[in-house]
Amino acid sequence: MPLSEQMEGLLEETRRQMIICNACRYCEGYCAVWPAMELRRTFKESDILYLANLCFDCRACYYACQFAPPHQFAVNIPEIFSQIRTETYQDYSWPRLLARMVKPWPGIVDVEPLPGEPADEAGEEGAEA
Numbered sequence: 001m002p003l004s005e006q007m008e009g010l011l012e013e014t015r016r017q018m019i020i021c022n023a024c025r026y027c028e029g030y031c032a033v034w035p036a037m038e039l040r041r042t043f044k045e046s047d048i049l050y051l052a053n054l055c056f057d058c059r060a061c062y063y064a065c066q067f068a069p070p071h072q073f074a075v076n077i078p079e080i081f082s083q084i085r086t087e088t089y090q091d092y093s094w095p096r097l098l099a100r101m102v103k104p105w106p107g108i109v110d111v112e113p114l115p116g117e118p119a120d121e122a123g124e125e126g127a128e129a
């Protein structure tokens, strides 16, 4: 799937901040993000999506950070990770959520069962007729 211009910008900004954090490492005891980050020297898209989804937005690293705004490095990890997660939810999750939303009205909208879910009996009856 091609990346949107906004997502490209977010990934680039996250790489910039991760390089600063990897040199600093002050936050390495705060959560699982930091040891996972320290295993890497470069950050592919998949690495950044993984790290962003390890973050549970406690903001401890932001409040501890000596490079947070107004410092010119402008490091704000919870903010950039939150923006990345929002983009990925839109890319990967919303069709599933939509499917769940329309599920209570079989017959109005045909919905394929999600993987692992039993087939909709009403839909099957319609298919057999």
Ligand code: SF4
Pocket (backbone or CB within 6 Å): 020, 021, 022, 024, 025, 026, 027, 028, 061, 062, 064, 065, 066, 067, 068, 075, 077
């Ligand atoms: S968030 Fe700030 S204090 Fe924490 S590792 Fe990154 S640069 Fe260092």
Ligand code: SF4
Pocket (backbone or CB within 6 Å): 027, 030, 031, 032, 033, 054, 055, 056, 057, 058, 059, 060, 061, 062, 077, 078
């Ligand atoms: S805001 Fe996210 S990255 Fe920062 S310490 Fe909390 S969980 Fe870890």
